[in-house]
Amino acid sequence: MLLTNTEEIPGKKITAFYGVVSGSTVRAKHVGKDLMAGIKNIFGGELKGYTDLLQETRDEAINRMKSQAEQMGANAIVNVRFSTSSVAAGAAEIYVYGTAVTVE
Template sequence: MEKEIIITTTETVPQREVAEILGVVFGNTVRAKHVGKDILAGLKNIVGGEIEEYTEMLRDARMEALNRMIKEAKKLGADAVVNVRFTTSQTMAGAAELLAYGTAVRLR
């Protein structure tokens, strides 16, 4: 069974001490809008309400970026990733990058 690591948005892990900082780890994914989903989103924009197609796409993108970040942390032998953050940026018309990053650490 693969070792689980702690992921937190805080700078510390309660009842644990950082023994070693291994470095910043990243995970990213670039997603493009889907023409069919754009049509549905346009219709929902007229009547209002949540655009579930985009909510699902962004949720999936966050999880993929987070899992890629965790994979990088495990390669370094980390026990945890602290100070985890997410950011997005438009890479081209209709496509955006979602980036997860944090500091990989070993704990005592």
């Protein structure tokens, strides 16, 4: 499955459009990681627990979007976009969407 944030894929021709596909997930770290992030926030630096949380969340949302596109018969998704929101303390939602297409 090809993914791109552009409207076209260089060297490929879009032969069919299937419509918008999306994937989302909400993830939270356990309270111990949240406590350690709070301490790290005082001294500065990367909040590794949250970085990992968001990467895992993005991967899951992308996989769900790709699965939806595959069920439609697509082999690519163009114009991919991400949206992130906080739904609760220590929990984040990632929403990803794009247009499912067939390319040759």
